[in-house]
Amino acid sequence: xxxxxxxxxxxxxxxxxxxxxxxxxxxxxxxxxxxxxxxxxxxxxxxxxxxxxxxxxxxxxxxxxxxxxxxxxxxxxxxxxxxxxxxxxxxxxxxxxxxxxxxxxxxxxxxxxxx
Amino acid sequence: xxxxxxxxxxxxxxxxxxxxxxxxxxxxxxxxxxxxxxxxxxxxxxxxxxxxxxxxxxxxxxxxxxxxxxxxxxxxxxxxxxxxxxxxxxxxxxxxxxxxxxxxxxxxxxx
Numbered sequence: 001x002x003x004x005x006x007x008x009x010x011x012x013x014x015x016x017x018x019x020x021x022x023x024x025x026x027x028x029x030x031x032x033x034x035x036x037x038x039x040x041x042x043x044x045x046x047x048x049x050x051x052x053x054x055x056x057x058x059x060x061x062x063x064x065x066x067x068x069x070x071x072x073x074x075x076x077x078x079x080x081x082x083x084x085x086x087x088x089x090x091x092x093x094x095x096x097x098x099x100x101x102x103x104x105x106x107x108x109x110x111x112x113x114x115x
Numbered sequence: 116x117x118x119x120x121x122x123x124x125x126x127x128x129x130x131x132x133x134x135x136x137x138x139x140x141x142x143x144x145x146x147x148x149x150x151x152x153x154x155x156x157x158x159x160x161x162x163x164x165x166x167x168x169x170x171x172x173x174x175x176x177x178x179x180x181x182x183x184x185x186x187x188x189x190x191x192x193x194x195x196x197x198x199x200x201x202x203x204x205x206x207x208x209x210x211x212x213x214x215x216x217x218x219x220x221x222x223x224x225x226x
Contacts, residue, residue, distance in 0.1 A: 004157075033214075043158060043203065043216040056213055091157045103148060104214060106157035 002026045004107035006092050012113045013082055021077045021110045023092030032075045033093040033104060034067065036060070043091065049075065050098055079112075087114045119204055119217035127223045134191040136220040138204030147180050147187040148205040148214070158203060158216075162189070191222075199224050 005024045013019045025032050034046040047057040049067055057065075066078045075094075079086055089111050093104040121138050128134060138147070146165055150158035162173050164180035164187060171178055177190045191198055201219040 035214075042218045043205075045213045045215070048213065058213070093157075103160050103163045105160065106150075108155070108157045 004092055004094055004105055006090075006107035006110050008110060009108070010111045010113070012115060015084055015114050016081050019079050019082055019112065021079075021090050021092075021112070023075045023077070023094075023107060024073050025075055025092065025094030026105060027073070029094035029096050029105075031055075031095045031098040031102070031104075032067075032069070033095075034077045035091045035093065035106075037089040037091065037109075039088070046077075046090075048098070055098065082112075082114045084114050087112055119206065119215055121202075121204055121217035121220050123220060124218070125221040125223065127225060128194060130194060130196060130224050130226065132194055134194055134198070134222060135188060136202060136222075137186060137188040138217050139186040140206075141185070143184040144187075144206040145184070146206050147178070149176075149178050149187070149189050150203045150205055150216075152201045152203060152219070154200075158205075161202075194222075194224055196224055198222060 007022045032049045035043050037043045045058050046061045047067055048055045064080045068076050089109040091106050091109045093106045095102045095104045119138050119140050148163050149161045151161050152158045162171050162178040167180055167184050168182050169180040175192045179188055201221050203219045204217045205214050207214055
């Protein structure tokens with residue numbers, strides 16, 4: 001069964017450094033998402049992306065965050081200047097359609113640790 | 116903002132027992148999703164519900180979309196060790212793409 005893949009599985013970065021998290025969504029999916037989950041807490045929406053632009057973002061997704069689909073297969077999340085509180089699991093998801101009738105499929109996440 | 120409240124927060128049950136957990140909201144949801152998360156992995160969709168009153172099964176799992184559209188429950192029958200994990204209810208905020216997750220119900224199975 002097709003799946004969303006994320007790399008790396010674990011990223012350790014010094015505070016203030018830039019980090020790029022990578023995702024390969026399911027190939028026929030058109031809508032892409034990033035979520036984060038701080039340890040022991042719930043999954044929180046960050047951003048949705050469709051047709052090469054952001055369709056919605058949360059208050060968490062400030063100017064330090066950006067997303068890009070640099071080619072036909074990858075979807076990336078960049079954090080420009082990482083903070084300690086950015087430490088979390090980051091999940092990429094994709095769906096065929098953008099409405100609630102098209103459930104999102106999640107990758108296994110990247111654990112980001114900021115030192 | 117909209118929030119999803121899940122209960123119980125955690126459960127300790129014996130293998131073979133049935134499990135019931137629920138999710139409520141102060142506002143109406145048009146879709147209810149139930150996900151399971153195993154340690155170190157991403158959420159996996161278990162059941163999606165699209166109509167008020169809908170009752171849907173997936174193997175030993177059954178979920179219902181409440182008539183009021185403000186709640187949903189998930190039942191697991193005859194639990195087995197691999198059912199251990201965190202179960203999240205989730206739903207889209209209104210008609211747009213954002214999915215809101217509950218805080219999860221952590222299921223533990225005693226040997």
